[in-house]
Structure formats: C-alpha cells, structure tokens
Amino acid sequence: xxxxxxxxxxxxxxxxxxxxxxxxxSYGGTVNLFWYVQYxxxxxxxxxxxxxxxxxxxGIKGFEAEFIKSKFSFNxxxxxxxxxxxxxxxxxxxxxGGSYIPTFGRGTSLIVHP
Amino acid sequence: xxxxxxxxxxxxxxxxxxxxxxxxxxxxxxxxxWYQQDPGMELHLIHYSYGVNSTEKGDLSSESTVxxxxxxxxxxxxxxxxxxxxxxxxxxxxxxxxxxxxQFFGPGTRxxxx
Numbered sequence: 001x002x003x004x005x006x007x008x009x010x011x012x013x014x015x016x017x018x019x020x021x022x023x024x025x026s027y028g029g030t031v032n033l034f035w036y037v038q039y040x041x042x043x044x045x046x047x048x049x050x051x052x053x054x055x056x057x058x059g060i061k062g063f064e065a066e067f068i069k070s071k072f073s074f075n076x077x078x079x080x081x082x083x084x085x086x087x088x089x090x091x092x093x094x095x096x097g098g099s100y101i102p103t104f105g106r107g108t109s110l111i112v113h114p
Numbered sequence: 115x116x117x118x119x120x121x122x123x124x125x126x127x128x129x130x131x132x133x134x135x136x137x138x139x140x141x142x143x144x145x146x147x148w149y150q151q152d153p154g155m156e157l158h159l160i161h162y163s164y165g166v167n168s169t170e171k172g173d174l175s176s177e178s179t180v181x182x183x184x185x186x187x188x189x190x191x192x193x194x195x196x197x198x199x200x201x202x203x204x205x206x207x208x209x210x211x212x213x214x215x216x217q218f219f220g221p222g223t224r225x226x227x228x
Contacts, residue, residue: 100214
C-alpha cells in the first residue's frame, strides 16, 4: 500500500519568507498528486494538483508544486508567504488504475507571523 | 451553489448514546467518503460509497455504519458512542467521471464523547 510522508509537521515563518513543504510518497506506479489546504474554521479545499503534463504545477494564491518522479516527491512552494497563508496543508496521492482513493499525509501546520 | 453540508458542526454527547452524523452534497457526485481527522495525523478513511446501495469499509477499523439510499445523502451512525470516538469527522465527495478523483470536502463535525 502506498504511504505519504510530510516531513515538516510544524512550520513557523515571518511574512515575506519563502516556503517549501516536503511531500514524498512510496508508490512506484502512476499516481495523481494533490495538495489540500485547511484554513482555520474552513473546509479542506484543493490548493493544486498534478495529473499529467508539466511537472511544475501552479495553484491558487501563488502556490506551486513540482513533481519529481525520480524522487517520488511533490513539494509545495511559495516564494513569499502572507499572514493569511496560516493553515494546515495536506499532501495526498492516489493510484491510477486502482480505486483512486487517496492516501493523505499527516499534514503540516503553517503559522505565519505578521 | 453546489456544496457539501455536514450537520451538526459540533456535538457533545455522553457515552452509550446513538448518534447520526449527516452529510449531504448538491455536487451531483456518485462517490462519497467519510474520514476521521485527529490533530497532527493523517486523514483516515472509515467508509466510502460509489453510489446508491453501495457502501464499503475503509482502512481504519470503525464501529460506525453508513447507508446510501439517495445519491446526495451519506449519513454515518454510531450505535453506542464511546470516548475513543472523540474526533473530527469529514465527509467528502468526488465525481465518477473525474480523471484524477479530486475530492471535495464538507466543513466537518467535531464530536466529543464524554
């Protein structure tokens, strides 16, 4: 069974700092990759996803992620964070040709100080 | 507006009570899911459904049951609540036609069993 590792469980940054959150998965086949975000008191919502094509994916609010197949990674980046980016970030992976039910990482809690 | 609704948002009950957590979606999705979310942990799949009269258990052992009598409705029932059931429960749905099975989440029900 596939697994998803998010190495940073808690990240604290000041506004304007750059962000990179790590995500690695264990499955060697063809996968779909997702980053979801949960702002305080809100629904879990999609930030960005990779299905095919350009491995550099751009999402909402200036976020991007790069799929590096050889490293089984899908790291999330933002060049300059804002206070409003304070949230929980979850990486998820599902397997094409299977049930397509995703496996989620443990999440990263990001706090951005103004 | 298409959305996913969960009620109640918060519930505090005593041990041994029977409870039903409601989930409805107006997205027109065939697939629906229930997850358990604890702080700092992965989302754990407890039940899912691919359509009316279809229900399956997920990866996480659970004493809950679900039903899918209508496409838009996927309630979760605990026959006898225990303190170990204290958690956040998230309902999600996805479109059968989606090539990557992107999921859409409700706001969650935070359950506390005393």
